[in-house]
Amino acid sequence: MSVWTDRILQEFPADLSRFWIALDPDGLLLDERILHGLRERGFEVLPFEDPVSFRTEYEERYRAAWDTGREGTAKALILQLRGTDLNSLPWDYIKSARTLNLSLADLFPKLSYGVVRKIDSEHHDALFQACKKHAAQPLGEGATKDFILTHIFRLSPYLLSRPEDFWREVLRLHYRGTGLPELLAQHVAAVLRDTPLNALPIDELLKSKAFMVRTVQDAWSRFIVRYGVETPSSEGKPAESNTPIVPFDHPDVRVIIDTMFLEGTLQPIEAHIQPDDLPDWIRVGLIDDPQALTHLVSEGAKRIATDLPSTGASHRDWVEAARRLAELLYRFNELKAADADGLQRQVQTLQKEADVRLKGWVFQHFADLPSLPVAKAPVMVHHVPRYLAMRRDSGEERIALLVFDGLALDQWVQIREDLSARSPEFSAEEGGCFAWLPTLTSISRQALFSGLKPREFQKSMATTAQEPSLWTKFWQENGLRKTEVIFQKGLKRSEQLEALEEALSKPTTKVAGLVVDMIDEIVHGAMLGKRGITGQIREWCDTGFIEKLFLMLSKHGYHIYLTADHGNVDAEGIGRLSQGVVSELKGERVRAYRSEDLASSVPPGIDAFQFGGPGLPTDFLPLYASGRGAFVPKGNKIVAHGGMALEELIVPFVKIKMKKE
Numbered sequence: 001m002s003v004w005t006d007r008i009l010q011e012f013p014a015d016l017s018r019f020w021i022a023l024d025p026d027g028l029l030l031d032e033r034i035l036h037g038l039r040e041r042g043f044e045v046l047p048f049e050d051p052v053s054f055r056t057e058y059e060e061r062y063r064a065a066w067d068t069g070r071e072g073t074a075k076a077l078i079l080q081l082r083g084t085d086l087n088s089l090p091w092d093y094i095k096s097a098r099t100l101n102l103s104l105a106d107l108f109p110k111l112s113y114g115v116v117r118k119i120d121s122e123h124h125d126a127l128f129q130a131c132k133k134h135a136a137q138p139l140g141e142g143a144t145k146d147f148i149l150t151h152i153f154r155l156s157p158y159l160l161s162r163p164e165d166f167w168r169e170v171l172r173l174h175y176r177g178t179g180l181p182e183l184l185a186q187h188v189a190a191v192l193r194d195t196p197l198n199a200l201p202i203d204e205l206l207k208s209k210a211f212m213v214r215t216v217q218d219a220w221s222r223f224i225v226r227y228g229v230e231t232p233s234s235e236g237k238p239a240e241s242n243t244p245i246v247p248f249d250h251p252d253v254r255v256i257i258d259t260m261f262l263e264g265t266l267q268p269i270e271a272h273i274q275p276d277d278l279p280d281w282i283r284v285g286l287i288d289d290p291q292a293l294t295h296l297v298s299e300g301a302k303r304i305a306t307d308l309p310s311t312g313a314s315h316r317d318w319v320e321a322a323r324r325l326a327e328l329l330y331r332f333n334e335l336k337a338a339d340a341d342g343l344q345r346q347v348q349t350l351q352k353e354a355d356v357r358l359k360g361w362v363f364q365h366f367a368d369l370p371s372l373p374v375a376k377a378p379v380m381v382h383h384v385p386r387y388l389a390m391r392r393d394s395g396e397e398r399i400a401l402l403v404f405d406g407l408a409l410d411q412w413v414q415i416r417e418d419l420s421a422r423s424p425e426f427s428a429e430e431g432g433c434f435a436w437l438p439t440l441t442s443i444s445r446q447a448l449f450s451g452l453k454p455r456e457f458q459k460s461m462a463t464t465a466q467e468p469s470l471w472t473k474f475w476q477e478n479g480l481r482k483t484e485v486i487f488q489k490g491l492k493r494s495e496q497l498e499a500l501e502e503a504l505s506k507p508t509t510k511v512a513g514l515v516v517d518m519i520d521e522i523v524h525g526a527m528l529g530k531r532g533i534t535g536q537i538r539e540w541c542d543t544g545f546i547e548k549l550f551l552m553l554s555k556h557g558y559h560i561y562l563t564a565d566h567g568n569v570d571a572e573g574i575g576r577l578s579q580g581v582v583s584e585l586k587g588e589r590v591r592a593y594r595s596e597d598l599a600s601s602v603p604p605g606i607d608a609f610q611f612g613g614p615g616l617p618t619d620f621l622p623l624y625a626s627g628r629g630a631f632v633p634k635g636n637k638i639v640a641h642g643g644m645a646l647e648e649l650i651v652p653f654v655k656i657k658m659k660k661e
Contacts, residue, residue: 002033002125003125003128003129003132004033004124004125004128004129005033005034005037005125007107007128008028008029008034008037008102009034009037009038009041011100011102012038012041012043012076012078014041014042014075015075016098017076017097017098018062018066018075018076018077019062019076019077019079019093019096019097019098020043020076020077020078020079020097020098020099020100021078021079021081021086021089021093021094021097021098021099021100022045022078022079022080022081022099022100022101022102023081023083023084023086023099023100023101023102024080024081024082024102024103025082025083025084025103026102026103026104026117027080027082027121027373027375028102028103028104028107028121028124029045029078029080029102030045030047030080030121030371030372030373031121031122031124032314032315032365032368032369032372033125033314035368035371035372036364036365036368038078039074039367039368041075042074042075042076043074043075043076043077043078044073044074044076044077044078045078045080045371046058046077046078046079046080046371047080047082047371048079048080048081048082048089049082051090053456054079055090058077058079061073062074062077079093079097080371084101086099104116104117107128108127108128108131109138110131110135110137110138110139111127111131111135111139111144111147111148112139112140112141112143112144114141115141115144115145115148115183116144116148118181118182118183118184119148119152119181120181120376121373122314122316123148123152126151126152127148127151127152130147130151130152134147134151135147142187145183145184145187146187148184149180149184149187149188153173153178153180153184155169155173155180155188157187157188157191157192158191160188160192160195160197161195163196163197163245163246163247164247164250164252164253166192166197166200166202167246167247167250167253168250168252168253168256170205170206170212171212171216171253171256171257171260172256173206174209174212174213175256175259175260175265177209177316177320179206179207179208179209179212180206180207181207182203182207184206185202185203185204185206185207186203188202188203188206189202189203189206199244200244201215201244208429209430210427210428210429210430213265213266214427215243215244215246216246216257216260216266217266217267218243219243219244219245219246219248220246220248220257220266220269220285221269222243222245223245223246223248224269224271224282224285224286227274227275227278227279227282228273228274228275228278229271229273229274229275229278229282229286230271230272230273230274231269231270231271231272248282254281257285258281258284259303261284261285261296262284262296262299262300262303263300263303263304263324263327263328264300264324264327264328264330264331264413265327266285267417268284268285268286268287268292268293268296269285269286269287270286270287270288271286271287271288274286274288284296291339293331293334293335293339294335294339294342294343296331297328297331297332297335297343297347298343298346300324300327300328300331301328301343301346301347301350304321304324304325304328304350305349305350305353307321308321308353308354308357309321309357309361310357310361311357311360311361311364311365313361315365315369315372315379315434318358318361318646318650319431319432319433319650321354321646322409322432322646322647322650323409323430323432325350325351325354325409325410325646325647326408326409326410326412326413326647327410327413328347328350329347329410329413329530329647330410330413330414330417332347333410333414333530333531333534334534337531340531351628351645351646351647352627352628354646355627355628355644355645355646358644358645358646358649359644362437362611362613362644362649363611366434366437366613366614367613367614369434369614370382370453370614370615374386374387374390375387375390377431377433377653378433378653379433379434380433380434380435380436380447381433381434381435381436381444381445381447381448381563381565381651382436382447382448382450382451382452382453383433383451384401384433384448384451384561384563384653385401385448385449385450385451385471385474385475386451388401388511388561389474389475389478391559392478392510392511396559397510397557398509398510398511398556398557398558398559399510399511399512399558399559399561400504400511400512400514400553400558400559400560400561401511401512401513401514401561401563402514402516402549402560402561402562402563402656403445403448403449403513403514403515403516403562403563403564403565404516404517404518404519404562404563404564405441405445405515405516405517405519405520405564405565406441406517406519406520406523406564406565406566406567406568406641407519407564407567407651407652408530408564408567408568408569408647408648408651409432409567409647409650409651409652410530410647411519411533411534411537411567411568412562412564412652412654414534414537414538414541415537415541415546416428416430418538418541418546419541419546419547419550422547423547423550423551423658425551425657425658425659426547426550426656426657426658427656427657428654428655428656428657429654429655429657430652430654431652431653431654432650432651432652432653433563433650433651433653434649434650434651435564435565435566435567435648435649435650435651436453436454436615437611437613437622437644437649438587438589438590438592438622438624438642438643439565439566439567439589439590439641439642439643439644439648439649440566440587440590440641440642441464441520441565441566442460442461442462442463442464443461444565444566445464445467445515445565445566446460446461446464446466446467446470448563448565449467449470449471449474449487449513450466450467450470450471450473450474451474452470453614453615453616454615454616454617454620455615455616455617455618455620457470458617458620461617461620464489467487467489467513467515468487471485471487471513472485472487475510475511480510480511483508484508484509484510484511485509485510485511485512485513486503486504486509486511486512486513487512487513487514488500488503488512488513488514488515489514489515489517490515490517491514491515491516491517491549492516492517492518492521492540492545493543493545494543494544494545494548497545497548497549497552500514500552501552501556504552504553504556504558505556512553512558516546516549518540518545519537519564522536522537522540523568523639523640523641524639526638526639529570529637529639530568530569530570530639533639550656550658551658553658554657554658554659559655560655560656560657560658561653561654561655561656562652562653562654562655562656563651563652563653563654564651564652565651566641566642566648566649566651567641567647567648567649567650567651568639568640568641568647568648569589569628569639569640569641569643569645569647569648570628570637570638570639571588571589571625571628571629571630571637571638571639571640571643572628572629572630572635572636572637572638573629573630573631573632573633573634573635573636573637573638574606574607574608574625574626574629574630574631574634575603575605575606575631575633575634576631576632576633577591577602577603577606577631587631587640587641587642588630588631588632588638588640588641588642589624589625589629589630589631589640589641589642589643589648590622590623590624590625590642590643591622591623591631592620592621592622592623593621593623594619594620594621595619595621596621598621599621599623602623606625606631607625607626607627607629608623608624608625608626608629609623609624609626610622610623610624611624611644624642624643624644625643628643628645
């Protein structure tokens with residue numbers, strides 16, 4: 001337990017009260033380490049976001065048990081109010097609860113509150129310890145920014161006098177997954193305003209990993225041409241470009257670039273012609289022989305295997321691990337069959353180890369995810385509508401949510417690379433979020449469009465028929481009229497776009513929910529595993545449907561967000577479950593039962609495990625096939641979903657742009 005976590009937890013002595021009200025304007029309790037620490041002590045945190053929803057959970061899951069002398073689902077409940085107005089709560093809550101105040105202003109009294117509140121919660125622990133050691137007196141706004149840059153991000157803008165110094169720090173920050181908050185990125189840009197570095201888009205490079213990667217990728221294309229390398233697009237001449245020059249040949253820069261190529265963050269470029277005296281360190285970013293990509297996949301798998309998250313990792317660590325694995329799998333699936341066969345065991349071993357670690361993490365931490373804040377990005381798919389509503393409040397008047405049914409992260413990478421090659425206007429701000437468990441369409445996609453947890457739509461958990469009404473209802477509750485919201489599913493072909501455009505182009509349309517289900521259709525008909533799916537996705541991309549859809553949405557002023565309800569994995573049969581109507585909900589990787597007795601009726605020879613998880617009805621008990629097994633005849637190989645493998649559980653969440661920056 002960290003010093004910071006202990007400081008928060010000490011506010012909640014055990015057995016002092018069953019019901020607490022925490023006035024928490026900065027969302028301190030919605031940090032996964034705090035949530036986990038409280039849960040270990042028997043506390044459950046429930047954000048007060050919707051009065052009706054909170055009242056239902058409070059009465060059914062807590063008060064009813066407490067009134068009869070029982071413990072309920074937790075020893076104590078904390079109502080977390082994102083504000084300081086106690087009088088906004090019902091009187092019976094105030095009367096029966098113990099109230100306390102939590103604020104960054106009180107916990108960091110020597111730092112500027114306006115700056116500290118802009119810093120991600122993942123940095124609070126390090127900042128708290130740094131303040132204890134180094135903050136001797138109160139600091140103003142500028143001094144607080146410098147203090148945080150120095151002690152948290154290990155960066156001093158006053159020392160960045162040369163291009164190699166700046167690029168080293170940019171690459172280091174993003175490689176560690178800690179781009180600067182916008183406030184600090186702007187501060188660094190202001191400090192460097194009167195230096196030669198001012199010509200660079202400093203704040204964008206420091207705060208946006210996607211922008212940095214695009215910039216470095218373009219700069220690499222120009223850089224290798226200077227060494228005499230000819231690529232399909234260069235024709236032996238450096239292209240005219242406004243892309244900044246990156247000092248790739250500096251040792252401090254080179255070592256990070258090398259790793260980015262190996263792990264898939266940067267894509268190597270096909271080299272038609274290269275000089276004999278080309279330095280060896282440049283070759284890692286080139287594909288110059290049939291074995292070059294094979295080597296990249298093998299080395300990338302080794303690096304990822306040594307850096308898999310542990311059970312104590314954060315959800316961000318797992319999203320990053322899923323992204324790195326997706327880049328690797330995309331490259332693996334692009335290999336020729338003979339080359340892939342030689343690497344298959346290494347890749348499968350990596351996948352197995354990742355799944356084992358993820359399962360341990362899920363059992364400890366998945367219950368905390370639904371309560372995490374969504375201001376910066378959704379953590380779970382049911383956070384997506386709320387996040388989009390916040391984007392509308394921030395000025396994004398028209399929003400389109402594209403849900404690619406069944407799209408795994410590695411398949412998104414394939415689509416991204418295809419779009420990057422065919423459309424210079426395309427760019428993407430990439431992230432990821434967690435699907436709901438079990439990772440079935442009727443559960444996770446319905447949560448995605450409704451903004452609700454599964455137990456809040458339990459009557460329709462076996463169908464997707466209620467999605468249009470749930471999507472519309474959410475937006476009506478957030479200030480839109482029914483006529484301003486559209487929903488359409490079954491999209492997959494270019495000839496459907498004309499009718500869709502008619503609805504999207506209406507001035508009254510503000511929000512669109514669109515289901516693109518080609519990937520799910522391909523997956524359920526797959527005969528040759530995920531490598532075979534790669535070829536089918538490539539053929540679909542060649543039709544131009546995705547590019548046309550993005551361009552159409554952009555033309556009509558929509559901010560485009562893309563996600564998925566779940567991913568998919570190669571699975572192998574462990575035995576069919578012939579239970580008739582005993583199973584309430586049937587999937588190839590999961591079955592759900594309405595009682596413990598029914599769930600226990602599974603034959604002992606079937607390798608499976610139970611995990612109820614949060615947000616599900618109390619009488620809904622999922623049983624998962626272990627590893628990458630499936631409830632089909634033994635030895636049968638299929639592509640499926642429903643379980644908690646890394647490629648099923650963590651899905652892309654991407655903002656699409658179709659304008660050149």
